[in-house]
Amino acid sequence: MKKICRKKLLLNGFKRIWFHVVGIACLIWFLVRSLPAPHRSQYPCQQVSKAIALSYIAYWSALFAVMAVWMRQIKLKTSSIVPSLLIIFAVTGMVFAGNFFANEKTTEWSPIVKDPIGIPVGVKPGRVVWVWNPDATEKDLKGYWWEEQNNNQNVINQMFSSGLKALTGEKNDSMAWDALFKYFNKIHGKGEVGYRHGEKIAIKINMNNCWARGNPYTKEDNDRDASPYAVKALLRQLVSIVGIAQEDITLYDASRPIPNWFYDGVAPEFPDVHFVDAEGGAPGREKVVASNEKIYFADGTVKTLPTCVTEADYLINMPLLKMHPINNGVTLSGKNFFGSWIESVEDIHPYHESGQIMGNPAPQVDLLAHEQLGGKTLLYIGDGTYGTLKDHKTIAKFQMYPFNNDWSNSLFFSQDPVAIDSVMFDFLNAEANPIEGSQNYLHQAAEPLPNTYDPEGDGIYLSKSLGVHEHWDTSVDIFSSARYSGENKGIDFIAIGKEYASPAIIITKPKENYLYIYGREIAPMPTTIIIGKITIEVEVNGVLSVEKVEFYIDGELKETKTEEPYEWTWDETSFLAHTIKVVAYYNGDTISSEMKVWKFL
Numbered sequence: 001m002k003k004i005c006r007k008k009l010l011l012n013g014f015k016r017i018w019f020h021v022v023g024i025a026c027l028i029w030f031l032v033r034s035l036p037a038p039h040r041s042q043y044p045c046q047q048v049s050k051a052i053a054l055s056y057i058a059y060w061s062a063l064f065a066v067m068a069v070w071m072r073q074i075k076l077k078t079s080s081i082v083p084s085l086l087i088i089f090a091v092t093g094m095v096f097a098g099n100f101f102a103n104e105k106t107t108e109w110s111p112i113v114k115d116p117i118g119i120p121v122g123v124k125p126g127r128v129v130w131v132w133n134p135d136a137t138e139k140d141l142k143g144y145w146w147e148e149q150n151n152n153q154n155v156i157n158q159m160f161s162s163g164l165k166a167l168t169g170e171k172n173d174s175m176a177w178d179a180l181f182k183y184f185n186k187i188h189g190k191g192e193v194g195y196r197h198g199e200k201i202a203i204k205i206n207m208n209n210c211w212a213r214g215n216p217y218t219k220e221d222n223d224r225d226a227s228p229y230a231v232k233a234l235l236r237q238l239v240s241i242v243g244i245a246q247e248d249i250t251l252y253d254a255s256r257p258i259p260n261w262f263y264d265g266v267a268p269e270f271p272d273v274h275f276v277d278a279e280g281g282a283p284g285r286e287k288v289v290a291s292n293e294k295i296y297f298a299d300g301t302v303k304t305l306p307t308c309v310t311e312a313d314y315l316i317n318m319p320l321l322k323m324h325p326i327n328n329g330v331t332l333s334g335k336n337f338f339g340s341w342i343e344s345v346e347d348i349h350p351y352h353e354s355g356q357i358m359g360n361p362a363p364q365v366d367l368l369a370h371e372q373l374g375g376k377t378l379l380y381i382g383d384g385t386y387g388t389l390k391d392h393k394t395i396a397k398f399q400m401y402p403f404n405n406d407w408s409n410s411l412f413f414s415q416d417p418v419a420i421d422s423v424m425f426d427f428l429n430a431e432a433n434p435i436e437g438s439q440n441y442l443h444q445a446a447e448p449l450p451n452t453y454d455p456e457g458d459g460i461y462l463s464k465s466l467g468v469h470e471h472w473d474t475s476v477d478i479f480s481s482a483r484y485s486g487e488n489k490g491i492d493f494i495a496i497g498k499e500y501a502s503p504a505i506i507i508t509k510p511k512e513n514y515l516y517i518y519g520r521e522i523a524p525m526p527t528t529i530i531i532g533k534i535t536i537e538v539e540v541n542g543v544l545s546v547e548k549v550e551f552y553i554d555g556e557l558k559e560t561k562t563e564e565p566y567e568w569t570w571d572e573t574s575f576l577a578h579t580i581k582v583v584a585y586y587n588g589d590t591i592s593s594e595m596k597v598w599k600f601l
Helices: 002-034 038-042 044-074 078-101 153-168 173-187 228-242 260-266 333-339 346-354 363-369 417-432 436-446
Strands: 127-132 201-204 249-253 274-277 285-287 290-296 302-306 314-317 322-324 329-331 377-384 410-414 492-496 504-509 514-517 520-524 529-531 534-541 548-553 556-561 566-570 575-586 589-600
Touching: 127 153, 127 417, 153 173, 153 228, 153 410, 153 492, 173 228, 173 377, 201 228, 201 333, 228 249, 228 260, 228 377, 290 363, 314 333, 322 417, 329 333, 329 417, 329 436, 333 363, 333 417, 333 436, 346 363, 363 436, 377 417, 410 417, 417 436, 504 575, 504 589, 534 548, 534 575, 548 566, 556 566, 566 575
Parallel strands: 127 492, 201 249, 201 314, 249 274, 274 285, 314 377, 514 529, 529 589
Antiparallel strands: 127 410, 290 302, 322 329, 377 410, 504 534, 514 520, 534 566, 548 556, 548 575, 575 589
């Protein structure tokens, strides 16, 4: 026992020392290389050094700020400061390094599969169509994700066409739209009629990350916001197929600016479409205008709807396939309506957080139930061409079959808001494990609490189901309609794209472009950096029987595994660049994958 304790103390001391050594070394390296030639700061190695150095500077800045306050309060003399600093250096280094190297812990939960609640809605009740095509985007990006070279407009157009026809069961796009409009108008008491000339349609896009000090319109980054290519595919359908005049279409986000990179990608083809945002501070952008209509949230908060919503005859809700950093939740169709009122969104966050507790009221239900929002929504289109897994802005590749370490390359279509969010939630849950309470709004929308939701403030509480909620059965092939309960029972799931699927072996740890310190994932990086030992983890997708998996470092075989989990701990002292390669053997065939990394220690 004493030997074990001594080893733990030595290990902890080693980590504390390396916390300071690595921080100081990266700071010196960055300054020595980048100060004489500032352009070097854009080199991958300098980007890594800068990230670690800034973290180390932040640590000391916080430490000295606390010290300054403490010294003023107790009026320490200089002779007393030095030993105190040494003690704090050791103790805080131990605490910070301990947290830095600690194992990451998350609370996992297992959803109950095929247990639908609520009542399906839509022209095909409860139907959700998932369209996947890996050619929609480029796997290896050049520049920002939203740049033209990284997106295939023709493929995305075809995905829209396939999704609309599958959603309605019609033979062509025109008939599909006609079926959607006729269903909507019939249930709203307008008769079984299609779109009529002059009717207005508003499209809620997601621009949540488009804000910045200075000029947010000119800001360019890799944060995930609305895709100009998915939006153009929709606009081409509305204008060319349905025959809606451009001036009768509005793209809006009432809480954020619509930046130039998005506007310039859409407006040249659709110059008469209205672009309405929070500020109206750039050419072609109109400032949102308040109407007399309100949203009365169940927590007592009241917000004002914009005229672009209240004057529209139809809405299309176009959420993104995204996680959210608030309590490790999700942001899908329900939360995409957050940009549909004039005032700030911040004061609704406490209600939103409370709504992440199972059984509590949730603001997404107020929005989906409001007659001017969910009540006007003709169609829900989930844009999953690029998904996020850590937060609401950082795009990430999906590991599960059939994505196989590629962008999600998906579009989702439904007239049932609960069903589409349930399906998109299951994709995120398979990859990112959001908290159980982040699905609470789906339970609430499927089976609303009595005497709770009165979003119009007219004394009439929501009493009917807004759609059907259930979770998929992962033991069933992801392209099978049997993944969910099916037509007339629960979610009527249709998957398109199986012809593009293929087996793959995926290195799930380390991930590409992340920093790892003693096996713990720390932060995104321009390249993969490993400090200390790490357990390499592998998954084999799309193969029923695997004979063995081999692990190689720089072409040298290091380990062979014949059964799951396919893992190997790389604890050899190593420096600089290396190549990890893994090979799976199955049915007389092989698949392989490799990754370039930098390893130290």
